[in-house]
Amino acid sequence: DTGVSQNPRHKITKRGQNVTFRCDPISEHNRLYWYRQTLGQGPEFLTYFQNEAQLEKSRLLSDRFSAERPKGSFSTLEIQRTEQGDSAMYLCASSLFSGEETQYFGPGTRLLVL
Amino acid sequence: RKEVEQDPGPFNVPEGATVAFNCTYSNSASQSFFWYRQDCRKEPKLLMSVYSSGNEDGRFTAQLNRASQYISLLIRDSKLSDSATYLCVVNLGSGNTGKLIFGQGTTLQVKP
Numbered sequence: 001d002t003g004v005s006q007n008p009r010h011k012i013t014k015r016g017q018n019v020t021f022r023c024d025p026i027s028e029h030n031r032l033y034w035y036r037q038t039l040g041q042g043p044e045f046l047t048y049f050q051n052e053a054q055l056e057k058s059r060l061l062s063d064r065f066s067a068e069r070p071k072g073s074f075s076t077l078e079i080q081r082t083e084q085g086d087s088a089m090y091l092c093a094s095s096l097f098s099g100e101e102t103q104y105f106g107p108g109t110r111l112l113v114l
Numbered sequence: 115r116k117e118v119e120q121d122p123g124p125f126n127v128p129e130g131a132t133v134a135f136n137c138t139y140s141n142s143a144s145q146s147f148f149w150y151r152q153d154c155r156k157e158p159k160l161l162m163s164v165y166s167s168g169n170e171d172g173r174f175t176a177q178l179n180r181a182s183q184y185i186s187l188l189i190r191d192s193k194l195s196d197s198a199t200y201l202c203v204v205n206l207g208s209g210n211t212g213k214l215i216f217g218q219g220t221t222l223q224v225k226p
Binding site: 048 | 146156157158159160201203205212213214215216217218219
């Protein structure tokens with residue numbers, strides 16, 4: 001499968017713990033996005049990278065959230081000191097930025113904070 | 115006001131029906147428009163891009179009215195497999211940011 005992959009697919013953690021999610025984009029894609037989706041809502045933008053540069057961060061991304069894409073390939077999203085309100089589906093998408101851009105989404109990581 | 119607004123539904127229609135979804139967006143600088151489909155507990159998948167001239171893909175027709183900041187999706191001859199949530203999506207433009215702004219989604223349930 002050459003699509004976007006995300007790991008883990010599911011994560012249950014206790015409040016206050018740190019969690020890290022990984023996203024592997026489609027190999028030739030230079031842009032990588034993170035979104036968060038809660039029940040009954042559409043995905044909300046968190047941040048994105050072009051190659052290894054983080055170009056934009058949403059105000060939704062509090063100080064407890066950090067994302068990296070160190071070599072311009074895979075990306076990690078870390079949430080420190082998780083809160084129950086962090087429970088959501090975290091979606092990664094990638095695209096090839098070349099004029100018209102289509103984002104392809106991974107299957108997501110579903111986080112439940114107890 | 116939400117940046118992209120959709121009627122969440124649900125729309126319950128019989129097989130073979132024609133159904134239309136509408137969406138409005140608030141930022142007049144928006145440049146790209148899409149409909150994504152999302153099945154329950156799955157990731158969103160691009161259904162079609164939306165152009166000012168209108169575009170059609172089989173049973174699906176999308177329209178954009180920039181003056182009214184309004185986007186529509188028409189599904190003809192509904193199939194059971196069309197049951198899903200349809201997300202209206204806007205992009206300010208790939209020259210600036212690639213981030214997508216999603217509506218809440220409209221749920222469609224096609225019944226036999």
